[in-house]
Amino acid sequence: CRVLVLISGNGSNLQAIIDGCDDNVQAEVIGVISNKPDAYGLVRAHQNEIDTSCVIAHKGETRADYDERLFSAIEKYQPDLIVLAGFMRILSDDFVMRFEGKMINIHPSLLPKYTGLNTHQRAIDAKDNEHGASVHFVTPELDSGPVILQAKVPVYEEDSVEVLADRVHEQEHAIYPLVVKWFSQQRLKMVSDKAWLDEKPL
Numbered sequence: 001c002r003v004l005v006l007i008s009g010n011g012s013n014l015q016a017i018i019d020g021c022d023d024n025v026q027a028e029v030i031g032v033i034s035n036k037p038d039a040y041g042l043v044r045a046h047q048n049e050i051d052t053s054c055v056i057a058h059k060g061e062t063r064a065d066y067d068e069r070l071f072s073a074i075e076k077y078q079p080d081l082i083v084l085a086g087f088m089r090i091l092s093d094d095f096v097m098r099f100e101g102k103m104i105n106i107h108p109s110l111l112p113k114y115t116g117l118n119t120h121q122r123a124i125d126a127k128d129n130e131h132g133a134s135v136h137f138v139t140p141e142l143d144s145g146p147v148i149l150q151a152k153v154p155v156y157e158e159d160s161v162e163v164l165a166d167r168v169h170e171q172e173h174a175i176y177p178l179v180v181k182w183f184s185q186q187r188l189k190m191v192s193d194k195a196w197l198d199e200k201p202l
């Protein structure tokens with residue numbers, strides 16, 4: 001399974017996926033695309049001899065034009081699976097629909113709670129006693145595609161955003177490689193807007 005990872009930053013999830021694609025997994029990260037030239041994830045890719053591309057937005061460029069360039073960059077890799085790992089751009093509906101069932105994202109909340117940004121702060125403000133991360137198929141509506149796997153963490157009264165974010169991140173690194181593995185084993189599919197694992201809806 002040819003896995004292409006899209007990033008904008010640190011790439012700790014990228015690293016977890018690279019590490020997870022060991023000899024027992026029929027998946028390989030064959031490329032990394034960043035919209036930011038200084039994303040640390042690009043360094044991680046180079047250290048692992050993985051090809052990289054940057055698709056940087058031009059000033060004043062429309063979303064449609066950017067997405068068209070991103071589409072061309074992606075097509076060069078002929079991926080089976082596109083993994084969004086901290087890719088901080090909203091993708092147009094047309095773009096998303098072209099990769100239906102082939103693109104996954106990780107979001108730092110227990111979806112459907114807290115789509116969008118600042119999820120850790122929002123969980124603390126709401127005095128939630130649990131929080132977490134969700135891996136989901138990407139559909140046009142932001143952070144709203146069918147959930148594949150979630151990991152929960154406790155939230156403690158004294159938690160700062162940083163402490164809670166670290167706790168969630170650790171779980172992200174466990175669940176994201178697992179989902180990539182399932183996909184590579186063809187156990188995971190999106191069927192009529194639902195995630196299916198081993199022929200059963202999740």
Ligand code: GRF
Pocket residue numbers: 007009010011012013014085086087106107108133169172
């Ligand atoms: C993660 O918290 C992920 O949930 C969100 O972006 C962050 C990426 O972190 N979508 P990293 O670049 O993988 O370290």
